[in-house]
Amino acid sequence: PxxxxxxxxxxxxxxxxxxMALGMEPNTASARMNQYEKGKHAPDFLTMKRIxxxxxxxxxxxxxxxxxxxxLICALGKLKKEEQIRILNSLNSDKT
Known part of the structure; x- marks a missing residue:
């Protein structure tokens, strides 16, 4: 949360x-997101993907x-695929 x-x-x-960006009604959007952030309710995986x-x-x-x-996931997620692959290859080569 x-x-x-x-x-x-x-x-x-x-x-x-x-x-509202997720398609919730304006009069319930804030309350629903507040419940998610406070951990009172957990969104399903598809909702989390949309979030x-x-x-x-x-x-x-x-x-x-x-x-x-x-x-790390956030930082890597912002990189281009080629850069992600380069970093992964570098990490894997460091193991050997």
Whole structure:
């Protein structure tokens, strides 16, 4: 829940704006997003994918247990595929 709130704020959106962007009714959007952010209700995976797309973060960002991994996922998610592959190859070659 805390990552959802921080990602929403980083995107410069209010709870109502995010909810409405996801297709929620204007009169319930803020309350529903608040429940998600507080952990009172958990959105299903498809909703989380839509939230992630709207906030421009990989959906995995919301599911990492470790903060450092979630930050890495966000950073890597913003790179072009070629750069992601180069970094992955570099990490894999460092193991040997």
């Amino acid at each position: 805390s990552r959802l709130k921080s990602a929403r704020k980083a995107a410069g959106l209010t709870q109502q704006q995010l909810g 992630a797309k709207e906030l421009d973060v990989p959906v995995a960002f919301f599911y990492c247990e470790e903060d450092i991994l979630s930050e």
